[in-house]
Amino acid sequence: MALKPTIYKFNVALSDLNRNYYDTLHLTVAQHPSENSERMMTRVLAFCLNAQENLTFTKGLSAIEEPDLWVRSLDDQLLLWVDIGEPAVDRIKKASRQARATKVYSFNSKSDVWWEQNKHKLQRLNVSIYQFHWQDIQSLALLVERTMDCSVTITGNSAYIATALGECEIPWIELKP
Numbered sequence: 001m002a003l004k005p006t007i008y009k010f011n012v013a014l015s016d017l018n019r020n021y022y023d024t025l026h027l028t029v030a031q032h033p034s035e036n037s038e039r040m041m042t043r044v045l046a047f048c049l050n051a052q053e054n055l056t057f058t059k060g061l062s063a064i065e066e067p068d069l070w071v072r073s074l075d076d077q078l079l080l081w082v083d084i085g086e087p088a089v090d091r092i093k094k095a096s097r098q099a100r101a102t103k104v105y106s107f108n109s110k111s112d113v114w115w116e117q118n119k120h121k122l123q124r125l126n127v128s129i130y131q132f133h134w135q136d137i138q139s140l141a142l143l144v145e146r147t148m149d150c151s152v153t154i155t156g157n158s159a160y161i162a163t164a165l166g167e168c169e170i171p172w173i174e175l176k177p
Contacts, residue, residue, distance in 0.1 A: 012152055
């Protein structure tokens with residue numbers, strides 16, 4: 001019997017001071033059975049960083065041809081492709097050809113090695129790559145609850161997250177603009 005995903009519900013008071021974007025997000029997130037809390041929370045954080053009309057979670061790990069997040073126009077053009085983790089260069093190359101904008105959010109303990117091995121190939125692609133520190137993402141994952149209210153304030157290269165269980169700051173590095 002196949003394992004079922006775990007469903008999480010987030011009510012996010014989002015304040016993105018960089019873009020002057022303010023919203024209340026009601027997110028339902030399915031955590032794939034093979035996905036850890038760190039990866040799921042990185043998806044939620046990436047959603048907040050890219051919040052806009054028509055941004056949606058895809059089937060993610062259940063559909064290897066889809067990104068973790070995307071924005072499609074009303075005429076079904078792919079406007080934004082967002083991958084979480086350390087995808088293969090060929091996958092990023094394909095995404096950069098299909099979407100107007102492509103972003104990768106790397107977060108694992110092996111993120112530095114992935115970047116060093118692939119940066120020369122990735123420099124030629126039309127893609128933005130960001131890196132979160134593994135320890136910060138682990139701190140964020142400790143705050144997760146099945147149903148939670150949180151506030152996310154984005155300013156500069158940091159996100160400040162406050163929940164009922166605590167607070168944390170998640171800075172990121174822009175590896176490739």
